[in-house]
Amino acid sequence: MTAEALPAPRAAARPLSRIFAGAAGPVAVVVLALLAVWYVAAVLANWSLVAEAFARGGIPATFGDVLAGTLGGERPVLPAPHQILAELWKTVVDTPVTSRRSLVLHGWVTLSSTLLGFAIGALTGIVLAVAIVHLRMLEKSLMPWIISSQTVPILAIAPIIIVVLGSIGIRGVLPKSIISAYLCFFPVTIGMVKGLTSPDVLQRDLMRTYSASVADTLWKLRLPASVPYLFASLKVAVAISLVGAIVAELPTGAQAGLGARLLAGSYYGQTIQIWAALFAAAILAAALVAVVGMVERLVLRAMGARR
């Protein structure tokens, strides 16, 4: 490599090298430790099952045979990490997305109701917060209902919502989204009430000297001031709405979606399938939170946040 060619790749590599220098070491140690613990746990959890199977078959088994069995069984009590990865690879990469066995297909089904639910929930949360901030009486009359709505176990009302909506002809993605919205509006409401009331006396006095209307004060002061609070809430809300969408798939006997995969897996004792679906859900949640975080950075930068 020539001297002139050096700067460009180095400039590109610098952020990466910084990440590795900063966090990679500790992160790698933690991941390795978790993997080690997991393998030990898998061996212990599956041992008796595998040993019994050998005994039942009357096959004399060495320690090594049983050990291999605990890490390679078809329906282990606790699958080993490499089994889950293999299953993920098989159902994500090797299976066409149109297939019923494709995790991409199931992930998309859940994602679509998550996104719709998130949109409905976030919008509801914002509207509720605006109403609460502007009508003092609402805070007293509405807040207890909002809070108690979150104390009801979602598993208990999910079937009710689905049945009621189904009876008036609403099926498909919407009922699932509504359950997901039901869970995720709450942090948005709480965060936005705090954000909308965050402007200080001086900022509000300024609006008063202009005798600004309530609408002007909302659009030009309260809403811009609440944006950082909004994004903090949205990050929580988007993860919750994924949980809501998955939970909504359980009581409906949904044919597709990560929830349906979980359910089918547990019917047939397909533990590897269950774990793969769980991992897919976790990866999806992390990706959603990351996307919200990215939008947050862009928006706050446009609003003059310090870098």
Place this chain on the structure above:
Amino acid sequence: MRIEGSAGTGGMAATSNGVQVIDIAGLTLTFDTADGPVYALSNVDLTISEGEFVSFIGPSGCGKTTLLRVIADLERPTGGHIRVNGVSPEEARLRRDYGYVFQSPALYPWRTIEKNVMLPLEIFGLPKAERRERARTFLELVNLKGFERKFPWQLSGGMQQRASIARALSFDPRLLLMDEPFGALDEIVRDHLNEQLLRLWGKTGKTVLFVTHSIPEAVFLSTKIVVMSPRPGRIIDVIDCDLPRERTLDIRETPAFLAIAHRVRDGLRAGHSYED
């Protein structure tokens, strides 16, 4: 160049009828705090006519800000009589009779400097081109040309305060309430802005209420100086400042100027000794 027709005619008509811009009698304001009442203003009498430049000077905590806030309808007096342009402070505020420069800049951090200056203009519904034009004019007036697209945190405290002055001037109010607008500025910039303000006042005939801690600044700018004293906040002297209206900074060395400055200083001293 009025924005609200009603506001302009209201103010002007009132004055031509001989009504004062500010008419205060027996004004009292007591804050009820956890540690008992704070007598911020006590028995204040004051009248100010159209076109006057009135400075308020007095020790920290004597109620200067409070008095301005009462006039602006940001604080409600506990007693006495007050009229602004012949109506109650609330009515005057609702018809946007005044522009207020707060003691601290109070810029909105998510708006650029230019957008901050345009905030009142947006609220008053001016067309976009005119908002731009006015923001440009008044940012230039306070020497902030080139900083239009910066965010407040990218400016020094003094620059932020100048932006807030541009914001108050941008909608051309007939009455300006300015609470220590130049407190955070260095001497040279301060001199420059004093001259700019004086020129603007001479050209537009606005009524200005101006809080300051600087005796030379008060004498240089004012037609009238109100000396206040604390606990309870009250007016102890009103000094007419009858220097010619066209003033340059050299006037500060003339005997007439020094005589008035001397009288203000005596007034402040008297207010202080009152306390002991």
